[in-house]
Amino acid sequence: MKLGFIGCGVISVAHLEGLAHLKKLNKQTFELTAVCDLRLERAEAFASEVEKQLGKRPEVFTDYRVMLDQQGLDAVSILLDHDLHHLVAEDCFAAGVHVQMQKPLAISPSFGRKMSADAKKYGKILTLSEPSVLGASNVAMVRAVKEGLIGSVYMMIDYAAVTLERKFFAGTAWRHMKGRAGAGWINDHGVHRTHFFTEVNGPIKEVFAYTDIFEKQLSDGINTITPTGEDTSVTVFRFENGGLGHWMCSTAAHGEKMGGVWIYGSNGCLRPGQHAVMGDGQVIPMSELIERYAQNVVDDPFAHSYVELAEAITEQRRPISSAERGLEALSVVFAALESATTGQPVRVEEIIHGEKHVYEDTVLEEMNAGRP
Numbered sequence: 579m580k581l582g583f584i585g586c587g588v589i590s591v592a593h594l595e596g597l598a599h600l601k602k603l604n605k606q607t608f609e610l611t612a613v614c615d616l617r618l619e620r621a622e623a624f625a626s627e628v629e630k631q632l633g634k635r636p637e638v639f640t641d642y643r644v645m646l647d648q649q650g651l652d653a654v655s656i657l658l659d660h661d662l663h664h665l666v667a668e669d670c671f672a673a674g675v676h677v678q679m680q681k682p683l684a685i686s687p688s689f690g691r692k693m694s695a696d697a698k699k700y701g702k703i704l705t706l707s708e709p710s711v712l713g714a715s716n717v718a719m720v721r722a723v724k725e726g727l728i729g730s731v732y733m734m735i736d737y738a739a740v741t742l743e744r745k746f747f748a749g750t751a752w753r754h755m756k757g758r759a760g761a762g763w764i765n766d767h768g769v770h771r772t773h774f775f776t777e778v779n780g781p782i783k784e785v786f787a788y789t790d791i792f793e794k795q796l797s798d799g800i801n802t803i804t805p806t807g808e809d810t811s812v813t814v815f816r817f818e819n820g821g822l823g824h825w826m827c828s829t830a831a832h833g834e835k836m837g838g839v840w841i842y843g844s845n846g847c848l849r850p851g852q853h854a855v856m857g858d859g860q861v862i863p864m865s866e867l868i869e870r871y872a873q874n875v876v877d878d879p880f881a882h883s884y885v886e887l888a889e890a891i892t893e894q895r896r897p898i899s900s901a902e903r904g905l906e907a908l909s910v911v912f913a914a915l916e917s918a919t920t921g922q923p924v925r926v927e928e929i930i931h932g933e934k935h936v937y938e939d940t941v942l943e944e945m946n947a948g949r950p
C-alpha cells in the first residue's frame with residue numbers, strides 16, 4: 579500500500595525508523611511514496627533520509643491537497659500541530675485515504691468526536707499512533723496486568739518533570755499555546771500517560787487537579803512567547819474498578835528533572851520499560867515479560883503502529899491504539915483541566931460526551947482568534 583507523510587518535523591524521524599525496522603524484518607505494510615511539509619527544505623531533507631533508509635526517494639510536496647490529488651495514496655500519517663489534526667484528517671478522508679493520526683488524537687475532545695464521525699461518514703480507517711501502548715514492551719506490561727501477574731491494581735503513579743530552563747519543549751513554541759496544542763505539556767505528554775493508565779487498568783471514573791503557568795515567558799533566543807498552556811499539573815484520580823492514581827506533569831522544573839511510572843497491585847509492582855517486582859522480592863526483567871506475554875509483537879512502537887494501520891485496512895482488525903481509546907485518553911486530560919478550572923472533581927464520561935467544557939471553550943476561543 580502507498581503511504582504519504584504530512585509533516586516532516588521532530589517525530590517524522592521516529593516514524594521513518596519504524597518503517598525501516600519493518601523493512602529489516604521483511605514485514606510488508608506500506609511503501610512511503612510521498613512526503614509533504616510546508617517548508618520545502620525540510621521535506622527535501624526528509625526525502626533524502628527516506629531514500630537512505632528505505633532505498634527509494636519519495637515525491638516531495640508542500641501542499642498536502644496536491645499530494646492527495648496526484649499520488650493515489652492508500653493511507654497517510656498526519657504528523658502536524660494539534661490544531662490541524664481534525665482539518666487535515668477530514669480532507670484525507672474526503673480524498674478516499676485512510677489516516678494514522680499522531681497523539682493527541684485532536685486538540686480537544688469535541689474535535690476528537692468530529693474526527694471519528696468523519697472517518698465513519700467517509701468509510702475510512704482512523705488509527706492513532708500512541709507509542710505508550712504499542713511495541714512489545716508496552717503490550718507485554720498491559721497483558722501481564724490483565725492476566726493477573728501483580729493482582730488487582732490498587733495504585734498507579736506517574737511523575738514527569740522536565741527542565742527546559744525557560745526554552746521551548748522540543749524546540750517548538752506552539753506546544754506552549756493552548757490555541758495550538760489544546761493545553762500545555764499535560765496534553766502533549768499527558769495523553770501518553772492517560773492512554774497507558776486506561777489501557778492497563780480500564781476506564782478512569784473521576785479526576786481532580788490543580789494546574790498553573792509558573793513561567794510567564796519562554797524564549798529560544800530568537801522568539802519570546804507568553805505561554806497560555808499550563809506548565810505544571812498535579813492530578814489525583816479514581817479508576818472505575820476502584821484503583822487510585824496520582825499523576826504530575828511539569829515543564830517548569832529547574833536543576834534536576836525526574837520521572838517514572840509505578841503500577842502497584844495486590845501481589846507486586848510493575849515498572850514500565852524496566853521490570854516487575856513481586857511481593858516475595860522476585861524481579862522479572864522486561865525481556866522475560868516480553869517472552870511470556872508479547873512474543874508476537876514487534877519491538878518498535880512506531881513500527882507496530884504501521885502494522886496496526888495495515889491490519890485495520892486489509893483485515894478490518896480493531897487496533898490496540900484506536901481513535902476511540904485516543905478520545906478516552908484525551909478526555910482524561912481534559913477532565914483534569916476542567917477540574918482545575920472549576921475547582922470541582924470531574925467525571926471523565928462528562929468530558930467524553932461533551933457535557934462539561936468550560937476549559938475546552940477557552941481553547942476554542944484562542945484557536946478561533948487565529949494563529950499569532
Ligand SMILES: NC(=O)c1ccc[n+]([C@@H]2O[C@H](COP(=O)([O-])OP(=O)(O)OC[C@H]3O[C@@H](n4cnc5c(N)ncnc54)[C@H](O)[C@@H]3O)[C@@H](O)[C@H]2O)c1
Nearest residue numbers: 585586587588589614615616617657658659680681682750
Ligand atoms: N512520541 C510521540 O508519539 C510523539 C512525539 C513527538 C510528537 N508527536 C506528535 O506529532 C505531531 C507533530 O509533532 P512534531 O514534534 O513533529 O512537530 P513539529 O513542529 O516538529 O513538526 C510539524 C511539521 O509540520 C509542518 N507543517 C505545519 N503545517 C503544515 C501543513 N499545513 N502542511 C504540511 N506541513 C505542515 C511544519 O512545517 C513542521 O515541519 C504532534 O501531534 C505531536 O503531538 C508524537
